[in-house]
Amino acid sequence: MSKYDIKEGDVIDGFVIGEQLHTGGMAILWHATHPDIESPIVFKVPKILEGDDPTVIVGFEMEMMILPRLSGPHVPKVYAVGDFATMPYVAMEFIRGETIFPTLERAPIAVDEVVSLGRKISTALVDLHRQKVIHHDIKPSNIMIRPSGEAVFIDFGLSRHLELPDLLEAEFHLPMGTAPYISPEQVRQFRAEPRSDLFSLGVLLYHLATGERPFGLPRSTQALKKRLWRDPVPPRKIRPEIPAWLQEVILRCLEVKPANRYPTAARLAFALQNPDSVRLTQRAEKISRDGVITVFRRWLKVRALPPLESHSIGAPSASIVMVAVDLEEQYHYLAEALLDHTKRLLSTMSDVRLACVNVNKISTVFMSDPFDEQGRNVHIQRLVELRDWARPIALASDKISFHVLENMDPAEALIEFAQSNHADQILMCARGAGNYRRFLGSVSSQVVARAPCTVTVVRAPAPVSEKAPAANEMAT
Amino acid sequence: MRIAILSDIHANREAFDACLAHAVRQNVERYVFLGDLVGYGADPQYIVDRVVRFAEEGAVVLKGNHDEAATRGANDGMNEYARKAIDWTFNALDDASRKFLGELPGFVEEEDRLYVHSEATAPSDWRYITDAATAERSMRATIQRITFCGHVHIPQLYNMSPQKPAQYFEPKPNTAIPLIGQRQWLAVMGAVGQPRDKNPAAAYAVLDTTKKDVTYFRIAYDMQPTAQKIHEAGLPAILAARLFVGR
Structure with a gap:
């Protein structure tokens, strides 16, 4: 039960609530209509239980701050947000189609399809980062593809707008993200790095290309940290037909240090659109994981890592x-x-x-x-x-x-x-x-x-x- | 409703006029003056005259420590320059203006907002808000969701949710910041007439009560005549020099 109990037929600020669309971990989505809005609407209400995780509330606050400030085809259009003091909600565009989660379940998928999805998502990231927002939760269930082909990000509950106060960083001293996709710097609770999204996209492309998760499905904070020193199995070892250039791109996204990844989403998108331009390094040719000694050295270093510094978007x-x-x-x-x-x-x-x-x-x-x-x-x-x-x-x-x-x-x-x-x-x-x-x-x-x-x-x-x-x- | 919030004008006519002209272009419908209309600058009578007219049209006007001193003489917390300026200001103001300043309230509450010159626990003690700890103390002293204050001459923004410490945010000029959620916000205005954050441009902000956001602005103005008048009035030279560097 949500503290903000609504049902079909309710009218809130002119929005007529329809059928329930989806119940997620953090929010309940309803179909809705509004006399002044022709297109179908999604009405999102936070799911707040007594004594529940406060990240739900703060995440919803963040979404209410960020979403109305975004525009373009890669985010849902927002019609209205409700006042938190009375009835918090976000009324936004209903996007037809599904998330790319079902695609993930078919993985490994054709290499061309991996590249095509990678292009769409990286293009959407370029647009998001240009609007000074880091998504921080890039994963299949948060990405939809419009009928016209553009990738759309949904759920900005963990996002950070670089020109607005970060309510999440201020209040929670735990890594925030989704375990398989979370970047090493998010594990270290650093939330001002746009290249975190490139890491998560790298995880997604790796999974689509190989059918496996590069860092498994860790269940504890301790297990999450492993990605700071343990490199994933090279994709071509799992599936040799993956071209060397694509392995280069994916492994570059998965670099532990943000500085070793693509400097911007635009540069990643460029690589995916111009495979000939990708310079092959040892990443492309790697056929096994790093040796025990290398990994052990990295593990030692992780214990003395310097604090992270922010990297401005689109420098x-x-x-x-x-x-x-x-x-x-x-x-x-x-x-x-x-x-x-x-x-x-x-x-x-x-x-x-x-x-x-x-x-x-x-x-x-x-x-x-x-x-x-x-x-x-x-x-x-x-x-x-x-x-x-x-x-x-x-x-x-x-x-x-x-x-x-x-x-x-x-x-x-x-x-x-x-x-x-x-x-x-x-x-x-x-x-x-x-x-x-x-x-x-x-x-x-x-x-x-x-x-x-x-x-x-x-x-x-x-x-x-x-x-x-x-x-x-x-x-x- | 769009409300312009101006603090620490300090008898700086040019900065004040520049901010007001900007506020008109921002479609502001209401004005709030958070105190320290006078002190330091050479145009106290002009500022008071204009603010009196705003007050007659319903503007909120608060008393700052310099306004209080200008009516009663310098107080103990003031440095040598401030004292000299206050003595000068006392004589530069007419009786009606001194009376106006002397009768200003220390704080005003309106809807979900508290307007106050300095830290809210004891407005007449003129404490500064300089960090999350002082901001938290101020927010705990009010039930209002949003506090607007000035006094330190450095723009700052804090927010705090129940049972959590206050968090600092450095507001970026020209960016609307939503004051959202079930949390308290404390918006510290920079100074119109004597900025001290190493940015000499005049500072003020606009609150949009419909959109529930606040936008901080920095307004460039020509401070040459301001400085000239400070020199001509025989006020301490440092009061003119600091305008150019914003310190």
Whole structure:
């Protein structure tokens, strides 16, 4: 019995309570309707029993604080929250479909499906972390997939908003999370680390890929700590068909030290979307767990671990910078200016991933020939040129990637790439500023207008000998 | 209802005007002044005149230790600069203003809120809230769910649930913080007229009683004329200098 007893047919702040939808450990969910809201509603009420665990109340308070401040497709839309003094509730969007819990029960699932789910969930995490929230309870029963394909997080009872007081940290001196998924730093009761969510997602992907839990199902706080020193069995040992790159990604998520994981959810999403960009390390090739001596050393070290320090969300140090390179020979001076600018930008940042992009514009009317006049494959030729352009930047191979996009609309291709790869910044050139461009809109102006991130447009004067046509254009 | 809460104006006309102009843009409908309207700054008469008009329109106005001293003479807890400023302020105010300040209440309760200048156990002792322990003592002294106070010139936010110690939170400016749940909250305002948290911008906050959240603001203003007037009035130079560094 909940202290806040409601039944079908009750009307609370205009919400008409329907059938009971679900009873969880912390809350009861009801179907509901509201005369002003067309879509179906979920009405969530905390399950508070006499002398019950106070984390239920505080968790619900946290959810009431955080959920109304979130937006976008990766969280349920909130219609109203009730006053805790009278009737606490959260009235939110009813999301059709199921959580991914049933998928977990079928594990191991096809590798493609693991990767596809990983992309969806990491993309949702990018959005959540950009809203300054750490979920802290990433697990199958807290993730739903919308009919349109986006992953949605539900249940923010353990979450932390980095700009709001953390009521949970203040009151409870116990690890908070779900045993199989909880990150090492959560075990150590540290709640200001966005990369905790990457660890939990790593556990989820490991389980989906192998059918096994990387750290078992610990039942005590002591048993939870084991993940601080004991590494999981490499996924490829359990299921050899898992590609090396995916093992690399999963084991990197499961690193004990947050600093050794992906620096941001965006970088994890990038890896899952661009397997070719994943640099394989010894993690990829590992076929057995670490030896007794290594594990024992780690165990000794855990006893003297320094306090954890917070890592800010989306720190500029871990950005994804996308540089759109114009490879047309007549604009070589623009490519050079862009190169200078890129080098200067990179020198001010640490740990950047650079995605070098070129658009191969294909015609709407004519069948495009994949080969040029010299009989070379255009796509490959562009890749070669792109690599050559970037050579002076001298970034490690795991920090740079090359992409040739084929599209009829270059601006559209660039915007779409920036969106799906969570670019923090786009660097590109503008060819000129003639009348023709002013009326029809240049590629750069479209990208500036519509890109989801910072865009820097580099301009450079044409060399003297090439200025003549531009002057003519102005005269006409 | 949106309520602007301003504390420790300390006769700083420019900071006060900047905060009020901002509050108007924030669609504030009601004003609460948590005391220390005067002392330190060179515009006590201007501030009192304006606050009197707000009071006539229903604003809550409390008495701070400097307001009390400005009507009765400096008290023992004050340092040398504060004393000099108080002696100067006493003479700079007209009789009606001194009377207005002298008759202000020490605290006001409204709905689920307590407004008080300093720590709530003994408002007339002018104690500071500087940490979770002093915040807890203050919250235990009231049955109100939300306390607003000033006096320390450093913005802070505390919350406390039954049988638990108080917890500190450093409020981030421009972020609405929900004062949610079955817990008590203690919102310490920064100073409008003399910030001391190393940020020289004027501090105040807006409470939204419908959304049940509070937003702390920092308002940049030109303190050059403020400092100039302090010098011209012959007030201690440090009172002008500290405005630029917020200490």
